Amino acid sequence: MHHPSSHPDICIAGAGIIGLSLALELHHRGHRVTVLDQGDPLAEASAAAAGMLAAQDPDNPPQLRPLADLSLSLYPAFLDRLYNFSGTRVPFQTHTTLQSLHTNHTSPNELTAQDLSHLLPALTPTGHRFILLNEHSLDPRQLAIALLAAVHATTIDLRTHTAILSTRSTNSSIEITTSNGIVHSSRFVDCTGAWATTTSRLSHLQIAPRKGQMVAVALPPSLPLHFVVRTPDIYIVPRTIGPTAGRAIIGATIEDTGFDKSIHPDDIHHLRALAAALLPPLANTPQLEAWSGLRPATPDGLPLLGALPEDPNHLIATGHYRNGILLAPATAHVMAQLLSNEAPSLDLTSFSPDRLVPQTVEVP
Ligand SMILES: Cc1cc2nc3c(=O)[nH]c(=O)nc-3n(C[C@H](O)[C@H](O)[C@H](O)COP(=O)(O)OP(=O)(O)OC[C@H]3O[C@@H](n4cnc5c(N)ncnc54)[C@H](O)[C@@H]3O)c2cc1C
Incomplete structure (x- = not known):
């Protein structure tokens, strides 16, 4: 699967809203994308959500607001893209x-x-x-149908019932051992939601x-x-x-x-x-x-977005807690910027995978 081109191939773990939104954004930018999921796509948290785009919820941590606002601004174009690929328009409820x-x-x-x-x-x-x-608000089940149809209308290689068992970095690529054999990829992005602790070794934070x-x-x-x-x-x-x-x-x-x-x-x-x-x-x-x-x-209620400190080719995008439907377009946007070696439109320091969470932070 390794292609030494200016748009290297990227392997995403997890076909929830975060993994599939990122796959579509990367496909749009010309990357070759493979998505692996241990079960069916969009069958976990992303299908269980209420679907509120609650950027102004007073219970959100304040540091989330810029990412939430970016996501709201990207939502109409995200829904248009789903419509263009799938023919299904997801309405606001x-x-x-x-x-x-x-x-x-x-x-x-x-x-x-x-x-x-x-x-x-x-x-x-x-x-x-x-x-x-x-x-x-929107209906996450309607969103799931449109998102999956959109992914199927592209060249994104979605492999279901394929669990990531472990990953190993070599100099310029990542070897991913799955329940269906080994996959090699230039970069790996962990979007396995609540399961990410089993697929990524995190230094300070646990999901x-x-x-x-x-x-x-x-x-x-x-x-x-x-x-x-x-x-x-x-x-x-x-x-x-x-x-x-x-x-x-x-x-x-x-x-x-x-x-x-x-x-x-x-x-x-x-x-x-x-x-x-x-x-x-x-x-x-x-x-x-x-x-x-x-x-x-996550312990501070903020997502993890970026590369693991010890491995620039192993990235992670998870920890969206109560706001993953809201935050999907912005997450896809900033992660695709990182994977295209561009400066992200937002300061991602609060979401760094190697941030230290102060012990005094109250678990939300
Ligand atoms: C009850 C409830 C209500 C919610 N309401 C809202 C709301 O109103 N608004 C909002 O914005 N958010 C809401 N959320 C939060 C939102 O649902 C989540 O933040 C979001 O769905 C997370 O998406 P994800 O893609 O990271 O995770 P998931 O959708 O859980 O996807 C992770 C995927 O990874 C796969 N996976 C796991 N381990 C492996 C492995 N080893 N190998 C391969 N694949 C693997 C899983 O099978 C799964 O498909 C709610 C959540 C819940 C539970």
Whole structure:
């Protein structure tokens, strides 16, 4: 697979939204790309997400904001590219988010009780104060269908059911041992999400899976919800367009339980109770589905983007935690810049794979 050309070949591990978005961007720039996944593509965290592009979520670490804003600015072109390759247009499902303010924060835009009762008569604020954010959401399953079709329409070599077992660097290339034989590549990019600790040796940081359970319910006719409602405890994300229109996603738990993805009725019941406390018409609506996913978490809540300190040909792009759908276009953009030996459009110091995480940082 080694081609000594100005656009060397690149092997990506992991066909989640991060790996496949990067593959498309590299293909666009003329690189030869191979993507390996141990299972089916887009079957892990990327298909489990709610799909909020929550750049302004007050719970995000502040250092994330420039990357989040870059990603928002790239999103329309990213969706256009998916449409051009796949013929499938992924619509935004919502355009606004009703966000609760943190207890000690104030905002000149805080909504009055009257504003709230006009906007969402069913809302029981239960002590929360709210603002409106210009924020979009999309359906990650629709995104997955379009992204996969787009990848299949290119020359990207996607090999599923091919697990990376180990990697070894030689002078100018990387030898990748997989469950289906050995692959040689000029550069290797680890996009295996919550599994990255098993595929990349990291000096200071560890990636850990952090489970989120989710539930989808039917929206009752008395509650035609067209925007996201979010507090620190719960979010309610309606689907408004396409085959799943009329349902709302309620999420999510945050659990450190290793790679276990089991769903527990008690946890689902608790999510539903939190949602119903805010929006009582949700109390008795039919439950449609429950699922879980493993967010790739780092100790400081920031992604890892760049080369490993001991090996410039072994790069990593993971740790997107609660924001991988939001951050995919910007991640693909800056990683493709690094792999094309260009200066990245953003200062990536906060996301350096060899950064030292201060011990005082609170795990988000
Ligand atoms: C419940 C929940 C809700 C979320 N909501 C949102 C949201 O509203 N907005 C948002 O922006 N983000 C959200 N996220 C976060 C987002 O889903 C993740 O940050 C993002 O999907 C991570 O993408 P990824 O490609 O890194 O990982 P993944 O999608 O998990 O992909 C990793 C891939 O690597 C493969 N792999 C693993 N090990 C190997 C190996 N050894 N060899 C080969 N392949 C391997 C896996 O099979 C998998 O396909 C949510 C996540 C969860 C769980």
